[in-house]
Amino acid sequence: MAEFRRVASINEIPPGKGIVAEVDSKKIAVFNVKGVFYAIDNICAHRGGPLGEGPLRGTTVNCPWHGSGFDVTSGQVLGPPASTGVTSYSTKVEEGGIWVALS
Numbered sequence: 001m002a003e004f005r006r007v008a009s010i011n012e013i014p015p016g017k018g019i020v021a022e023v024d025s026k027k028i029a030v031f032n033v034k035g036v037f038y039a040i041d042n043i044c045a046h047r048g049g050p051l052g053e054g055p056l057r058g059t060t061v062n063c064p065w066h067g068s069g070f071d072v073t074s075g076q077v078l079g080p081p082a083s084t085g086v087t088s089y090s091t092k093v094e095e096g097g098i099w100v101a102l103s
């Protein structure tokens with residue numbers, strides 16, 4: 001069964017924004033899309049750029065280093081130069097916080 005870990009308060013991520021959270025030394029990018037929270041690996045599949053620091057438009061985040069697009073709802077790659085997607089994680093909102101299941 002998935003173990004959820006609290007990564008942030010819901011107030012820390014406004015709609016249309018993302019953050020980089022750390023869980024057990026693993027960096028996770030967490031985004032707020034119109035009040036729904038999504039989590040994917042922070043490390044870009046191209047050369048490791050920090051996806052949680054990239055601009056979010058709708059459900060697409062662009063890597064701040066070279067611009068690859070990723071769907072934050074699935075981790076799927078949407079545009080080059082990255083050719084593979086990243087892992088996505090289940091989230092839930094509880095007790096005023098955002099929780100992410102890493103396994």
Ligand code: FES
Pocket residue numbers: 044045046047048049063064065066067068080081082
């Ligand atoms: S490191 Fe993300 S596009 Fe290059």
